[in-house]
Amino acid sequence: MCAMVAEEVQKGLILPRSPEEMATSIRSYFIAKQSENIVGFCALHIYSPTLGEVRSLVVNERYRRQGIARKLVDSVLSEGGTLGLKEFLVLTYCDGLFRKLGFEVIEKSLLPDHKIWADCIKCKRFPICEEIALLKKL
Ligand SMILES: CC(C)(COP(=O)(O)OP(=O)(O)OC[C@H]1O[C@@H](n2cnc3c(N)ncnc32)[C@H](O)[C@@H]1OP(=O)(O)O)[C@@H](O)C(=O)NCCC(=O)NCCS
Known part of the structure; x- marks a missing residue:
């Protein structure tokens, strides 16, 4: 999992996650x-x-366009729903996929401060971020 994350971090597509951070979560x-x-x-x-x-949505290149990401995101929403969550954020360059899954674009100013100071600050593109923020309400 760490190797898959590292590959996409290198391309600038997702945020870095250390092995410790991934293990903790x-x-x-x-x-x-x-x-x-x-x-x-x-x-x-x-x-x-x-x-x-x-x-941290990643699918191995050889297995893309087979609906794996869709199933993974559906699982996240389904589990989140059972926990009582009502809204789901994503910050991504791949807005096409998330629009297909019912997410809608929102202003980045609506992101929680915690996201900016815990995550975005680690990104090599911070603070000039071209990622698109989307939200889905259940
Ligand atoms: C983005 C990513 C996770 C998609 O995985 P995937 O398993 O190929 O996606 P799926 O096959 O489940 O696609 C679901 C839908 O989104 C569409 N889609 C997939 N990738 C897309 C893209 N890059 N742009 C636009 N639409 C896309 C598919 O066509 C499919 O639509 P359909 O059901 O109408 O045919 C994968 O390309 C990846 O790992 N990319 C690198 C990391 C990354 O960018 N992650 C997103 C960070 S939030």
Whole structure:
């Protein structure tokens, strides 16, 4: 998982996550496997009793365009829903996928401060961020 994250971080597509950070939050990840190999994953981060974030979505290049990301995001939303979350954020360059999943573009000024100071600050593009913020309400 760390190697898959590192590859996409290198391309500037997702935020860095250290092995320690991933280990600490490993229970928040949804994993897609093929023949026992991890081919994709996505994490649910919880900000408040009603707001969650879809983060660290990666699918191995060889397995893309087969609906794996869609299933992973659906799992995040479904689990979040059972926990009582009502809204889900995502910050991404891949807005096309999230629009297809019912997310709508929002102003980045609506992002929680915690996101900016805990996550965005680690990004090499901060503070000139071209990622698109989207929100889905259940
Ligand atoms: C983005 C990513 C996770 C998509 O994974 P995937 O398994 O190929 O996506 P899916 O097959 O589930 O696609 C779901 C829908 O989104 C569409 N889609 C997938 N990638 C897309 C893209 N880059 N741009 C626009 N639409 C896209 C698919 O066509 C599909 O639509 P359909 O059901 O109408 O055919 C994968 O390309 C990836 O790991 N990219 C690098 C990391 C990254 O950018 N992650 C997003 C960070 S939030």
